[in-house]
Amino acid sequence: MKKLAALLLAAATGVALAPAAQAAPHGGFTAIWGASPHAPTDGFGPSWGTAGFENQTVRQVVRLNGGGPALRIRLANTYGTSPLKVTGATIARTDTGATVKPGSVRHLTFHGTRSTTIPAGAELASDPTLFPVAPLTKLTVTLYLAEPTGPATGHVFATATTYRATGDHRADTSADAFTETTQSWFYLAGVDAVDTTPRRDTVVTFGDSITDGAGATVDADNRYPDELAERLRGRLNVVNEGIGGNRVLNDSPCFGEKATTRFARDALSQPDVRTVIVLEGINDIGFPLFAHPCTTPATQITAEELIAGHRELIRQAHAKGVRILGATLLPYKGALYFSAEGEAIRDALNTWIRTSGEYDGVVDLDKALSDPTDPDKLLATYDSGDALHPNDKGYRAMADAVDLTQL
Incomplete structure (x- = not known):
């Protein structure tokens, strides 16, 4: 007091x-x-x-x-x-x-x-x-x-x-x-509250439209960070720092600076930040196939370049003493910008996230939301209709896939 x-x-x-x-x-x-x-x-x-x-x-x-x-x-x-x-x-x-x-x-x-x-x-x-x-x-x-x-x-x-x-x-x-x-x-x-505990209390969810909540019911607070907050019930706070259309490696005139640039401001500068969950990269993979003024520059990227971008996020987090978890990219077969070449990059990034040990922990969203009969696709019950963004049930499944002990 x-x-x-x-x-x-x-x-x-x-x-x-x-x-x-x-x-x-x-x-x-x-x-x-x-x-x-x-x-x-x-x-x-x-x-x-x-x-x-x-x-x-x-x-x-x-x-x-x-x-x-x-x-x-x-x-x-x-x-x-x-x-x-x-x-x-x-x-x-x-x-x-x-x-x-x-x-x-x-x-x-x-x-x-x-x-x-x-x-x-x-x-x-x-x-x-x-x-x-x-x-x-x-x-x-x-x-x-x-x-x-x-x-x-x-x-x-x-x-x-x-x-x-x-x-x-x-x-x-x-x-x-x-x-x-x-x-x-x-x-x-x-929005910040006066901190009444001696520990760090805030979990930042960082990413693109799938973190931002595209496909969720408007005004229902069913984005995956909201669903994660419902699981935590105040034991830890959850802050949503997703931007629809955001990329790891390239800025956008509509979707903000690239993740490696905005990470310090949007994630690491949040008051009392304890852990960051990173889910980003699908737009880097797909935007070169999706012509729109907001997707410029539509730069082709490689798996190695995308992994290097994730390594930069890890470096920044560890320099600030913040725990950082890597989330695997969700399946997107059937989406507007799907390609076999892009799928190979997604698989390579996900394999690195799971096996490299460079993140402090892994949230395997790919495994949690994929169709067992076709692992490159979202399970139909979780699909908002565009084969890319989850619906309310899908966002709940994403939150359920987070091991709370890793936070």
Whole structure:
């Protein structure tokens, strides 16, 4: 309780904490929700992010995969072209849709004031506010953006509904003003809780659209990291740092920087990170056969190059004292960008992950989700319909394949 009191006092007064009050990793916070930021794009249709916001309120609902006595949010202007003015922000307990529970709205402060400006390229955390939450609680985060924001840093494939209203509705409990919706997140990069334990508590799931949750039911929180959090029930927190379309070896104009570049920010810099599970590489294999502006550069890769990229992730994790697990790539026969040559690369990477001993542990998702009669294919009961992304049952099977003792 002394740690919590010190954090809240610092927030109220704007005074920096003394070193003793910051004894826990990352200043006494642990990550309990996250979304990797990337540049706005219209690559898959019109997006609120490319135009940005002006005199609008954005309401976002997230499920917290951990709990704690007090919370802060992290906002990212990583890809903004100018300073971002946040006129105000609130958190509240979610009711249904854009409705929040009466009496639960809390105005957030930033260095003691309700408004803040985040420089272009920067990220900023709010002050902590007393707001006890249990693991698997839904939280509504509302931002009022009075001034023009320019292009908005965000996360395109949220598999969750975001709501927008004209004017200042950050404190509304009803959904009446929120007449527009999309399925992306904007500016919100993380939610942290005050850390009440001396150990590292956060597991980061790092990868592409299969970690991000493509194919899962919208607003149902059935992504594999969510299902893993349900197995853990607060014993450890789970943060989802997947980006749909992401690759290990090449950047994308739509799908973020390559994994070896963004790993330090999105995985290793999460407050209180303990273990990272890596599931990535299928887009490196398939994108050269899938012509689209978002897949450029469509560089042909070899198994050796992909293994070298994974080795770089392992090197970075071990340099930070973080445990790292390798997940085998799921079967993808029948997918739009399947090829026999690509399958040979997938097999080679999976064999290396299983047998090299270079990862600290292995999550064999290939074995868990493949069709026993045709191991190059997803089992039909786990297939969302594109032969690449699992459905809700498949994501549950992925979470069940994780040996919790390895975390």
